[in-house]
Amino acid sequence: MVEHSMLNLVALILLFPILGTAVNGLVGKRLKKETVSYIACGSVGLSFFTATLVFSGLLLLPPHERLFEKQLFSWIESGSFKAAAGLQVDPLSILLTLIITGIGLLIHIYSIGYMHEDKGYHRYFCYLNLFTFSMLLLVLGNNFLLMFIGWEAVGLCSYLLIGFWFEKKSASDAAKKAFIVNRVGDFGFALGIMLIFLTFHTIDYTEVFHAASQGNFPVGSFTITMITLLLFVGATGKSAQIPLYTWLPDAMEGPTPVSALIHAATMVTAGVYMIARCNVLYMLSPLTMTVVASIGAATALFAASIGLVQNDIKRVLAYSTVSQLGYMFLACGVGAFTAGVFHLVTHAFFKALLFLGSGSVIHALSGEMDVRKMGGLRHHIPVTYKTFLIGTVAIAGIPPFAGFFSKDEILLESLTYGNLIYWSVAAVASLFTAFYMFRLLFLTFHGKSRVEHHVMEHLHESPKNMTIPLIVLAGLSSIGGFLGIPGAHVMSTFLSPVFSASGHTKVSGAEISVHHGEGNPYLMMVVSTAIALTGIFIAYQMYIKKPELPKKLAERFRFIYRVLLNKYYVDEIYTALFVNPTRKIAVFFWKCVDIQIIDGSVNGIARSIGWFSSNLRYLQTGYVRNYAFYIVVGCIFIIVLAALGK
Numbered sequence: 001m002v003e004h005s006m007l008n009l010v011a012l013i014l015l016f017p018i019l020g021t022a023v024n025g026l027v028g029k030r031l032k033k034e035t036v037s038y039i040a041c042g043s044v045g046l047s048f049f050t051a052t053l054v055f056s057g058l059l060l061l062p063p064h065e066r067l068f069e070k071q072l073f074s075w076i077e078s079g080s081f082k083a084a085a086g087l088q089v090d091p092l093s094i095l096l097t098l099i100i101t102g103i104g105l106l107i108h109i110y111s112i113g114y115m116h117e118d119k120g121y122h123r124y125f126c127y128l129n130l131f132t133f134s135m136l137l138l139v140l141g142n143n144f145l146l147m148f149i150g151w152e153a154v155g156l157c158s159y160l161l162i163g164f165w166f167e168k169k170s171a172s173d174a175a176k177k178a179f180i181v182n183r184v185g186d187f188g189f190a191l192g193i194m195l196i197f198l199t200f201h202t203i204d205y206t207e208v209f210h211a212a213s214q215g216n217f218p219v220g221s222f223t224i225t226m227i228t229l230l231l232f233v234g235a236t237g238k239s240a241q242i243p244l245y246t247w248l249p250d251a252m253e254g255p256t257p258v259s260a261l262i263h264a265a266t267m268v269t270a271g272v273y274m275i276a277r278c279n280v281l282y283m284l285s286p287l288t289m290t291v292v293a294s295i296g297a298a299t300a301l302f303a304a305s306i307g308l309v310q311n312d313i314k315r316v317l318a319y320s321t322v323s324q325l326g327y328m329f330l331a332c333g334v335g336a337f338t339a340g341v342f343h344l345v346t347h348a349f350f351k352a353l354l355f356l357g358s359g360s361v362i363h364a365l366s367g368e369m370d371v372r373k374m375g376g377l378r379h380h381i382p383v384t385y386k387t388f389l390i391g392t393v394a395i396a397g398i399p400p401f402a403g404f405f406s407k408d409e410i411l412l413e414s415l416t417y418g419n420l421i422y423w424s425v426a427a428v429a430s431l432f433t434a435f436y437m438f439r440l441l442f443l444t445f446h447g448k449s450r451v452e453h454h455v456m457e458h459l460h461e462s463p464k465n466m467t468i469p470l471i472v473l474a475g476l477s478s479i480g481g482f483l484g485i486p487g488a489h490v491m492s493t494f495l496s497p498v499f500s501a502s503g504h505t506k507v508s509g510a511e512i513s514v515h516h517g518e519g520n521p522y523l524m525m526v527v528s529t530a531i532a533l534t535g536i537f538i539a540y541q542m543y544i545k546k547p548e549l550p551k552k553l554a555e556r557f558r559f560i561y562r563v564l565l566n567k568y569y570v571d572e573i574y575t576a577l578f579v580n581p582t583r584k585i586a587v588f589f590w591k592c593v594d595i596q597i598i599d600g601s602v603n604g605i606a607r608s609i610g611w612f613s614s615n616l617r618y619l620q621t622g623y624v625r626n627y628a629f630y631i632v633v634g635c636i637f638i639i640v641l642a643a644l645g646k
Contacts, residue, residue: 185237293333
């Protein structure tokens with residue numbers, strides 16, 4: 001009975017956003033903006049409320065009973081392939097559901113003020129509701145095919161929202177880039193799902209993971225390695241990891257609330273969720289785990305180094321997102337799935353706060369995004385400044401804010417269960433994070449004002465429907481980290497049905513650790529805090545005490561500065577290696593194959609028929625003399641044939 005009620009509530013979580021999408025999509029243009037807002041925000045609010053009920057219900061149950069699954073109906077049957085549409089509720093899925101609906105609700109409310117004057121208001125909220133439904137489908141589905149449907153749907157919504165202001169070429173180009181780059185990763189993801197079916201003869205999570213854990217596949221199995229690597233290709237695209245990360249910084253062309261929802265709190269974490277969900281498969285492939293950890297560590301450092309010198313407020317946050325996602329993959333790669341999911345949660349709080357805070361700054365400055373044209377704003381927009389400061393401190397890793405506990409745990413796990421290289425890379429990335437985030441804070445809110453005079457005249461704090469979500473997120477960024485206080489194991493205990501309650505899982509007769517934080521956490525706390533404070537101190541010296549120093553260093557290290565400012569020229573390299581050759585091949589096929597052969601053959605046949613018809617028409621001229629002439633010629637022809645026949 002409890003299971004039935006729980007799954008009915010889960011179905012409602014999915015139902016509300018899709019109803020909001022349908023209403024605003026079909027009749028939103030004829031409704032008042034207030035009505036559109038109530039429908040969009042109300043649908044997500046109802047989903048969040050329902051999700052809290054489900055979450056509360058799970059907490060009342062013993063850990064080993066926190067798993068419910070229900071098949072709604074038979075969906076696809078073709079030969080031996082069968083896929084049912086079903087729902088699965090467990091601690092991991094409900095945790096992601098709370099993030100999607102909770103953070104999503106705050107961003108919907110924020111959007112009311114941010115997008116109020118936009119002529120595509122109803123279309124924006126229709127897309128936002130559709131994205132929420134798609135993301136919920138991704139995490140609540142009970143099989144890989146439903147995950148893939150949600151996976152592709154959020155990609156579509158990302159395309160629609162990034163290119164929302166499609167009149168701008170930069171926005172439409174960014175949308176196409178995001179769509180195409182994600183298709184590369186999604187191709188690998190689809191192949192991985194196909195290989196799962198060929199191997200396990202099912203795509204249901206429960207059946208696949210149960211079969212994988214029964215010892216049928218040895219650790220290091222080639223088949224499992226191929227499956228996990230192909231799935232990881234999809235994760236590198238959706239979660240913006242090397243080499244498929246280039247779409248995310250350009251995606252900042254979309255409205256700022258979109259950046260907060262899609263590129264901070266939800267969509268880009270889909271890859272992390274997928275790997276955490278498939279932890280049983282990944283633990284069977286040490287090679288894939290090494291690849292995941294290495295790519296994550298490299299991405300964390302690579303993106304953080306680019307963020308050191310960027311001048312667009314949203315691009316700094318974009319590269320920060322890429323870097324923080326690298327942290328999550330590093331954690332998963334060393335087997336610390338709980339730490340990776342924990343950082344996913346805290347990152348949703350402070351990064352959504354920072355993106356919405358940047359939107360408040362942009363709103364106050366009438367669209368200005370260059371930090372070189374800001375400065376001294378803390379007295380003019382105090383609520384935005386205070387909340388942005390909390391978000392900055394949280395992501396930098398200063399205790400007791402949320403980011404400190406999750407980053408500290410990843411640093412500890414990467415050293416304890418990884419190696420010194422992983423830890424060193426993560427530590428340097430952490431130092432860079434503290435530096436570039438406080439650089440951003442100082443350039444935006446401190447020092448002398450560099451705001452243009454005509455912009456300063458209209459400088460104002462954002463309305464309450466924008467500042468209240470900032471305050472709520474600031475509160476979550478302040479206390480959210482207490483879920484992972486060392487020794488309490490709150491997060492690991494809650495996630496135990498997914499990652500094993502004991503901290504270990506037996507796979508194929510070998511005991512493989514699924515880590516929940518061992519070693520000396522208190523020493524690591526001191527070290528990680530010292531790293532963060534060092535980054536903050538350097539930023540303070542360069543941008544507050546000696547503001548002329550950055551320019552001198554940029555001139556002295558001109559080559560390094562240009563390389564970082566131009567993002568290692570990766571976009572230019574990709575253009576030269578992939579885009580231009582592909583375009584040339586396409587032009588060749590267009591001109592030589594399409595125009596010359598395909599169109600040429602079709603047009604040639606048409607011309608032949610035209611020539612034949614134009615000559616044949618002389619048989620029907622309408623003149624009697626011509627018909628008499630043809631009769632005479634015909635008679636002569638028949639007489640000649642008869643004579644020759646004799």
